[in-house]
Amino acid sequence: MWSHPEPSPIKIVLTSRHAGRHCLRSHLSPQLCIRSWSLPMMMSICHRGTGMALSGGVSLFGVSALLLPGNFESYLEFVKSLCLGPALIYTAKFALVFPLMYHTWNGIRHLMWDLGKGLKTAHLYQSGVAILVLTVLSSAGLAAM
Amino acid sequence: MAAILRLSVLCGAQGSRGLFLRTPVVKPAHVSAFLQDRLSPGWYGTQHIHLTPSRHSGSKAASLHWTSERIVSVLLLGLLPAAYLNPCSAVDYSLAAALALHSHWGLGQVVTDYVHGDGSQKAAKAGLLALSALTFAGLCYFNYHDVGICKAVAMLWKL
Numbered sequence: 001m002w003s004h005p006e007p008s009p010i011k012i013v014l015t016s017r018h019a020g021r022h023c024l025r026s027h028l029s030p031q032l033c034i035r036s037w038s039l040p041m042m043m044s045i046c047h048r049g050t051g052m053a054l055s056g057g058v059s060l061f062g063v064s065a066l067l068l069p070g071n072f073e074s075y076l077e078f079v080k081s082l083c084l085g086p087a088l089i090y091t092a093k094f095a096l097v098f099p100l101m102y103h104t105w106n107g108i109r110h111l112m113w114d115l116g117k118g119l120k121t122a123h124l125y126q127s128g129v130a131i132l133v134l135t136v137l138s139s140a141g142l143a144a145m
Numbered sequence: 146m147a148a149i150l151r152l153s154v155l156c157g158a159q160g161s162r163g164l165f166l167r168t169p170v171v172k173p174a175h176v177s178a179f180l181q182d183r184l185s186p187g188w189y190g191t192q193h194i195h196l197t198p199s200r201h202s203g204s205k206a207a208s209l210h211w212t213s214e215r216i217v218s219v220l221l222l223g224l225l226p227a228a229y230l231n232p233c234s235a236v237d238y239s240l241a242a243a244l245a246l247h248s249h250w251g252l253g254q255v256v257t258d259y260v261h262g263d264g265s266q267k268a269a270k271a272g273l274l275a276l277s278a279l280t281f282a283g284l285c286y287f288n289y290h291d292v293g294i295c296k297a298v299a300m301l302w303k304l
Binding site: 048051052054055058059061062063064065066071072073076079080089093104107108111114145 | 215218219222225244245248251252255276277279280281282283284286287290291292297300301302304
């Protein structure tokens, strides 16, 4: 029935680890060298990355409120006094709101998955692209406000 | 997946042909009973691990945590338009609480994933708790003594 013997399970595991040994040397997961990078994989990494960045920002804001002197308005006045160009201000607003929008829209996608919806591979890629488009549009729109 | 493969190797499964039929997995009690009726000579050494209802209480905390995470996420989602449409003190404090809790639990998952070892895990989780507590305190302080989160964002955006 079988033209050649199936590899034993332990062979499969060891071969996979060997294929990913470059990553092991850098103390990274061997999966990063074996699996071809895909959109869902990238978006999942970005979801975690934006989450950590946003948490860092919120914590920085909270701790600064406790430690730094003066009130919020005084810091805003300082930034106003720098007379930054509108293009720079738009870019800064875009940079602030982009990770928030990505994490929010992708977060909704995660909640849909938790409900059991949209888990087919085709849907994964479609919703992923939709999220990316939504992120860019909403970030651009909010930065312009 | 690797764990299941290793288990079947230990249990003497012959070849991967019957891998999925012979793999011992955690199954609910009623499924295990069904499988035991179908034991063949090739099943030697495999062990059925199944959860009986009385042993579920230990995992209830994890399930509750998972559900609470989703509830806070939905709450935070709703607070975003609320902050824009109806900025007020109540929304400010709710945002502070939801943001602090959501980021605390999110970073907790990151710590669980990447920090290995009992001692390191405990230390990392303790550090995270301190950071989250400080963040929440800072946000509440800002809400009380300064303009508050909603107004601050509005002022920042008017720059």
